[in-house]
Amino acid sequence: MDDVANKIVSILKKNMKEPPETIALDTKLSDLEIESLDLAVIVFDIEDTFGIQIPYNANEEMQDFATVGSVVERVKSLIGDKGAAGAAA
Amino acid sequence: MAGPNGARRVVITGQGVVSAIGIGVDTFWANMRRGVCGIGPITNIPLQDLYITIAGEVKDFDPRERCPSKPFMLADRYSQFAGSAAIEAMKQAGYDGPVSDGHRAASIIGSGIGGLGTIENGYVDLFIHKKKATHPLTLLRSIGSSAAAHVSIEYGMKGPCFGTVSACSTAAHAIGLTFQMIRAGMVDIGIAGASEACVTFGSMRSWQAMRVLSPEGCWPFSKHRNGTVLAEGAGILVLEELEHALARGATPLAELVGFGMTSDAADMVNPSIEGPSVAMQIALDDARLAPGDIDYINAHGTATTVNDINETRAIRRVFGKDADKVSVSSTKSMHGHCLGAGGGVEAVACIKAISENFVPATIGFDEPGEECDLDYTPNEGRSREITYAMSNSFAFGGLNAALVFGPPPA
CATH class of the missing domain: 3.40.47.10 (Thiolase/Chalcone synthase)
Known part of the structure; x- marks a missing residue:
């Protein structure tokens, strides 16, 4: 796992009552018993850590939040967008 | 009296x-x-x-x-x-x-x-x-x-x-x-x-x-x-x-006949079916009414995924076969979610509904959501004899309240 993934895993663990020893990229968030309010807190933490904004609505099924890996990919793409926007400005 | x-x-x-x-x-x-x-x-x-x-x-x-x-x-x-x-x-x-x-x-x-x-x-x-x-x-x-x-x-x-x-x-x-x-x-x-x-x-x-x-x-x-x-x-x-x-010499507009309140005592955001169901049942018992006596339910109906399915299930649990006869709507579709004031605004809607025998609509309705299988009065209000109306309010923390209004005493 790279730096982004490690940071996201540590955010997940921080917000779980009993985090498992290992969280892999293919671990499903539903298997971690993360519910909608937990996810709102986790998304907030991720936004704060990486300085990005993640469009997330608890009322909608979001593929980006299916697995740890999909969250990592989404965050990387948002970091990339931010970098590109910064370069253009 | x-x-x-x-x-x-x-x-x-x-x-x-x-x-x-x-x-x-x-x-x-x-x-x-x-x-x-x-x-x-x-x-x-x-x-x-x-x-x-x-x-x-x-x-x-x-x-x-x-x-x-x-x-x-x-x-x-x-x-x-x-x-x-x-x-x-x-x-x-x-x-x-x-x-x-x-x-x-x-x-x-x-x-x-x-x-x-x-x-x-x-x-x-x-x-x-x-x-x-x-x-x-x-x-x-x-x-x-x-x-x-x-x-x-x-x-x-x-x-x-x-x-x-x-x-x-x-x-x-x-x-x-x-x-x-x-x-x-x-x-x-x-x-x-x-x-x-x-x-x-x-x-x-x-x-x-x-x-x-x-x-x-x-x-x-x-x-x-x-x-x-x-x-x-x-x-x-x-x-x-x-x-x-x-x-x-005041003119009664309606009678408040029943009130029920419960707490889920379970979760801040995920509602139980039991809490809202029991609040509705207590309100009915308090009013000495059967579910079939209620003609209109002004639902809490927030338009969140979780509330609307849960409230539908709770109404089905309390109303049984009468759930298919009662008119339901969420007037939040028109005035939005007034949070603490919601139950007051919606009580006014219930009293007017009784006075004019008119069920206000749930507007913006495309087709029923998954597991949403009641008569939600989609898009257009309709005339219907309304003797008793129930107003549901459910809050974060699992705080449930139901009011039952009836016609003014003859």
Whole structure:
């Protein structure tokens, strides 16, 4: 796992009552018993850590939040967008 | 005059409302009958860093016109909404000034959060502008009991006076408690409901962070629903012991016949089926009614994925086979989610529904959402004989309240 993934895993663990020893990229968030309010807190933490904004609505099924890996990919793409926007400005 | 359960009977002799679909019951109800949507782009606050930019704002509210006494002029917007609705309700009940026996009168007007705009402005002054002092009325404006106190002063109500606080069940709790006080003989008349002025920058940011707001619209029970929409407003009733009302020559608009309240005691955001079901059942039992007697349910219907399925299941659990006969709607589709004031605004909708035998619609309805299988009165209201109507309010924390209204005693 790279730096982004490690940071996201540590955010997940921080917000779980009993985090498992290992969280892999293919671990499903539903298997971690993360519910909608937990996810709102986790998304907030991720936004704060990486300085990005993640469009997330608890009322909608979001593929980006299916697995740890999909969250990592989404965050990387948002970091990339931010970098590109910064370069253009 | 005692009711079927031996208790004193409680009637509604006045009602007042402030909402995104109208200030005053006549405008509110005319728009509700027509299915007017009051939700739109936010105009009263700066939108920076907001990606949720719609709400049910109260438009063109002039406190000088609606609640002209000096204390109200200096109050927070939330108290002014309450003042406007209370004055309208009291006028309908026949009061232009103080009640005759103040110690037998209650003023129970709650708010989910009170004078939030005042608090936010105070913090901006303190922490951003580094002012040496906040406005001297900051405290009095912000406390969540100020609306109740202002109204008690306006009408010389010297009995119980306080605000209820139970998030989105606040108004229903205020009305239910006042109902019980009158029944118990503690007071003869009470003004009850709630007010909310929650479309502030900080509030919008807080709700946005919870990820439960829709960026587009409030479409309860509908397949395309994607969250709720915040709204401002106030809904206030004058409740009165039947004999007291008749002796004054007041005209009862409806009777409040049942009240139930429960707490899930389980989770802050995920509702149980048991809590709401038992609240509805207690309200029915209190009213000595069977589920089949209810013609209309003004649902809590927030348009979140979770609430609408859960409420549907709870109604099915309580109403059994009668669930397919009762008309259901969520008027939040029109006026938005008035949070603490919701149960008050929706109580007014129930009373008008009974008076005019008309079920207001759930607008913005495309097709039924998954597991949403009741008659939600999609898009167009309809005429139907309504003898009894139930109003549901369910709040964060699992705080449930149900009110049952019936026709005015013959």
